[in-house]
Amino acid sequence: MTKIFYILLFLFCTEFYGQDSLAKADKKGVVYTEKDLKIDSSKIEQLQFEPSFKEKYDSDDFIYEEKSKEQNIWDRFKEWLAEIFSKLFGFTNNQAAMGAVVIFLRILAVLLILFVVYLIVKSILNKEGxxxxxxxxxxxxxxxxxxxxxxxxxxxxxxxxxxxxxxxxxxxxxxxxxxxxxxxxxxxxxxxxxxxxxxxxxxxxxxxxxxxxxxxxxxxxxxxxxxxxxxxxxxxxxxxxxxxxxxxxxx
Incomplete structure (x- = not known):
């Protein structure tokens, strides 16, 4: 008895929803087939990057990762002097010590140039310059x-x-x-x-x-x-x- 009830319920639902779908189709009045599908056969233009594309974006403005500068012998020498200056004059940070080193090296360079000029002038005068x-x-x-x-x-x-x-x-x-x-x-x-x-x-x-x-x-x-x-x-x-x-x- 129960099985007969489920069968009748299934037939009822199928008929109801089928009629509803047909009704909707009738309301629209449109039925689509495979012939109605359109295929786009237009030529696709392939985009290409310019040869200088990478060069345009190779400047420092487009570098977002900061790389640590490789130290050479001169840089290591200045750091060594900065450590000595920090111990001698009690600088509280490395930046202040490095600034003192730069000033010291500039003064030393000027004195060296003046000494060389002095030797040249003296040599010329000693030769009846x-x-x-x-x-x-x-x-x-x-x-x-x-x-x-x-x-x-x-x-x-x-x-x-x-x-x-x-x-x-x-x-x-x-x-x-x-x-x-x-x-x-x-x-x-x-x-x-x-x-x-x-x-x-x-x-x-x-x-x-x-x-x-x-x-x-x-x-x-x-x-x-x-x-x-x-x-x-x-x-x-x-x-x-x-x-x-x-x-x-x-x-």
């Missing part, structure tokens, strides 16, 4: 070269008087030395050659006494002319008399 800054520098340099080339035609007594009047003591000793070589060459004690050294001339001298005198005068000349110091009056007068004595002995 003051002639370069003089008004008659070209004329004097030409005359100086001519003295070397025409040793036997130079009036050294006149040049020595001029150099003494102008207060050029080192140049005066230079003239005395060249005058001595001129007289030695005239007396055939040596053979003059601008390329020869003091040792070459010393080897050519036969007289032992004069050889000793020339060795001493060569020492004075090298000491005064190439020495990096101010020539005091006492040393100048002593050297001057020694050269004049040897020159007069050759006459």
């Amino acid at each position: 003051r002639w370069i800054f003089g008004k008659n520098s070209d004329r004097r340099l030409i005359n100086y070269d001519e003295i070397e080339k025409n040793l036997h035609l130079v009036d050294f007594e006149k040049l020595i008087k001029q150099s003494i009047q102008s207060g050029e003591k080192r140049l005066t000793i230079r003239y005395y030395y060249l005058w001595l070589l001129k007289k030695m060459s005239e007396k055939q004690i040596i053979e003059w050659d601008a390329e020869k050294t003091n040792s070459d001339y010393l080897y050519e001298i036969k007289s032992e006494n004069f050889k000793n005198d020339f060795a001493y005068l060569s020492y004075l000349y090298n000491y005064i002319w190439y020495g990096e110091f101010e020539l005091d009056e006492a040393t100048f007068e002593k050297s001057r008399k020694a050269f004049e004595k040897s020159i007069q002995s050759i006459y």
